[in-house]
Structure formats: C-alpha cells, structure tokens
Amino acid sequence: ETLSNKIAAGEVVERPASVVKELVENALDAGSTRIDIELEEGGLSRIHVLDNGTGIAPDQVEQAFLRHATSKIQNEDDLHQIKTLGFRGEALPSISSVSKLTVETAQNNAAGIQLRYQGGRLIARTKAKARQGTSIVVEELFFNTPARLKYMKTVNTELGNATDIINRTALARPDVSFRFVHNGKQLLFTNGKGNRQDVLYAVYGKQVAENMLAVSRDSQDFEISGFIAKPDINRASRHYISVFINGRYIKHFPFMKAIEKAYQTLLPIHRYPIVVIAIEMNPMLVDVNVHPSKWDVRLSKEEELLHEISEMIRTRLQKETL
Numbered sequence: 001e002t003l004s005n006k007i008a009a010g011e012v013v014e015r016p017a018s019v020v021k022e023l024v025e026n027a028l029d030a031g032s033t034r035i036d037i038e039l040e041e042g043g044l045s046r047i048h049v050l051d052n053g054t055g056i057a058p059d060q061v062e063q064a065f066l067r068h069a070t071s072k073i074q075n076e077d078d079l080h081q082i083k084t085l086g087f088r089g090e091a092l093p094s095i096s097s098v099s100k101l102t103v104e105t106a107q108n109n110a111a112g113i114q115l116r117y118q119g120g121r122l123i124a125r126t127k128a129k130a131r132q133g134t135s136i137v138v139e140e141l142f143f144n145t146p147a148r149l150k151y152m153k154t155v156n157t158e159l160g161n162a163t164d165i166i167n168r169t170a171l172a173r174p175d176v177s178f179r180f181v182h183n184g185k186q187l188l189f190t191n192g193k194g195n196r197q198d199v200l201y202a203v204y205g206k207q208v209a210e211n212m213l214a215v216s217r218d219s220q221d222f223e224i225s226g227f228i229a230k231p232d233i234n235r236a237s238r239h240y241i242s243v244f245i246n247g248r249y250i251k252h253f254p255f256m257k258a259i260e261k262a263y264q265t266l267l268p269i270h271r272y273p274i275v276v277i278a279i280e281m282n283p284m285l286v287d288v289n290v291h292p293s294k295w296d297v298r299l300s301k302e303e304e305l306l307h308e309i310s311e312m313i314r315t316r317l318q319k320e321t322l
C-alpha cells in the first residue's frame with residue numbers, strides 16, 4: 001500500500017503547487033467558504049491549508065488516506081456526471097506518502113482528531129481541539145524521494161507555480177474567501193462576497209480590474225459569464241487567459257484559440273488578452289477523467305461552446321470599439 005501510493009504520487013504530486021491544488025480542491029469540495037493557504041519557502045519546506053468546510057468524521061479520517069477511498073463517487077453513474085473537483089481518491093494517500101503530513105479535522109465544532117503521517121505511515125493519532133473544518137500541514141515534501149527532490153526549482157519558481165494556481169482558483173470562486181501567505185507575507189486576500197471584479201482587483205490590480213468588460217451569454221446548454229480586457233490592456237503571454245467549467249480551471253487549447261481569434265486584428269502581434277470566463281454546463285457533457293491533473297477535458301458539444309464564446313467576445317469588443 002505505501003509503495004503503490006508512492007508510485008501514484010509520481011503522477012499526482014509533481015511539486016508543491018500540485019499539493020496546494022489538491023488540498024484547495026478538497027477544501028472547496030467540502031463546501032468551505034474560507035480557505036487559508038500558508039507556504040514556507042515556496043511550499044518546499046511547509047504547506048498549510050486550513051478550511052472551514054464539513055470536516056471529516058473522526059472514524060473516517062484514516063479511511064481518507066487509503067487509496068481510491070473517495071467519498072465523492074459511489075458508482076459508475078456518478079463518474080459520468082462529476083460535480084466535485086476531486087474524484088480519484090488519490091491525493092491524500094499520494095501526498096502523505098512523500099511528505100510529513102499532519103491532519104487535524106473536526107465536524108460541527110465537536111472535538112477533533114489529529115493524525116500524523118510520515119512517508120505514508122501513520123505515526124500518531126491524538127484528540128484535537130474542537131473546530132469546524134480541516135487543517136492539513138505538509139512538511140518536507142519529497143524528503144523520502146531524493147531523486148524527485150533534486151528536480152525542485154528555486155523557491156521563486158515553486159512559489160510562482162503555487163501563486164498561479166491560487167490566483168486562478170480565487171478567480172474561479174469569487175464566493176469563497178481566500179487568503180494566501182508566503183513566508184509570513186500576505187500575497188492575496190479575496191473577500192468571498194461573490195463579485196468576480198473584486199477578485200480581479202485582488203489578483204491583477206486596479207488598472208486591469210478597471211479595464212475589464214463584463215460579458216455573459218446564455219444558450220440552451222451553456223451559461224457563460226466573465227470579464228474580458230479592453231484590447232489596449234494586453235500581455236505578452238497566454239498566461240492571463242483563464243477558462244473555468246463548472247468551477248474547474250481548464251487548460252484546453254481550442255478555448256485559447258477561439259478567444260484569441262475573437263480579438264483578432266485588435267491586438268498587436270504576439271500580444272494576448274486578459275480573459276476570465278466561467279462556463280456552467282451539465283456535467284454529463286464534460287469528461288474531466290482524461291488525466292490525473294484534471295486540467296484537460298473532453299466536451300460533447302465543443303463546437304457549439306467555442307462558437308458561443310467567440311460570439312460573446314466578438315460582440316462585446318465590437319460594441320466597445322464603435
């Protein structure tokens with residue numbers, strides 16, 4: 001069991017940012033409205049994610065660290081309409097197998113429980129103070145996989161990767177308050193009031209936030225909304241384009257192309273727009289079970305969706321430049 005978890009970790013846990021991503025997704029799946037993320041040294045020495053979600057029942061915490069013991073999928077039907085960010089039941093066992101992990105969790109402000117894992121082995125189990133939610137601390141990531149450790153980049157690079165994931169998650173979920181602290185310094189705070197423009201302000205700053213145009217479009221299958229930057233506010237990379245489907249950040253090249261094309265002729269060569277678009281659609285039409293990172297998708301009505309997105313952007317930009 002410990003060995004197979006370590007092997008799975010090779011796919012799920014690539015670097016500190018992947019740990020952050022998995023823990024934050026779990027916090028969101030648990031219905032949290034506040035998520036605190038604290039990193040030390042880009043997450044290489046310490047990652048702490050604290051949430052106010054449902055917590056885990058004391059007698060189920062150990063279960064959560066067993067492979068494929070997800071509470072989110074009961075049967076094959078569920079797998080075809082995934083409504084949660086997680087569903088593989090691999091993150092906790094994988095992360096705990098390559099780090100020193102402490103979980104403290106409780107439900108409904110009742111007495112909690114604390115478990116400590118080291119390289120996947122349970123080394124301590126104690127009672128913990130009452131709380132609502134879950135706290136997970138991951139220390140010394142890859143301490144027992146030296147080859148993997150060697151591939152870690154500088155603190156700044158690891159921090160950049162983690163920041164990217166946290167920023168996008170905050171943009172995806174304006175209804176959740178995120179606080180992100182690195183080496184004691186607060187890098188992001190969002191108020192959780194549900195206003196995406198507030199999050200744009202927190203993530204990209206005043207100048208960008210004030211130059212974004214609100215967009216939305218409804219069709220039979222899709223509810224699309226978001227913000228697109230005026231063409232004169234542009235960037236040198238695609239990095240500032242974020243597309244979310246049902247709250248999940250998606251890296252899908254056809255979306256990028258469609259969005260860039262909608263801006264065609266309005267942007268200087270080699271410049272890209274800042275775009276944040278959230279799509280709500282029937283989970284049956286989305287297959288997120290393509291890769292463990294869950295970043296790519298297959299869509300049943302891809303052509304239609306791409307068309308809606310392009311038309312939405314094109315008409316809004318036309319209106320602006322008239």
Ligand code: ADP
Binds near residue numbers: 064085090092
């Ligand atoms: P998955 O998210 O794919 O179900 P994980 O390994 O990430 O698998 O988590 C295992 C299980 O632990 C989850 O299914 C969930 O029941 C529980 N869990 C993990 N993190 C949290 C959390 N922050 N709050 C409540 N429950 C959690």
Ligand code: MG
Binds near residue numbers: 022025
């Ligand atoms: Mg998960």
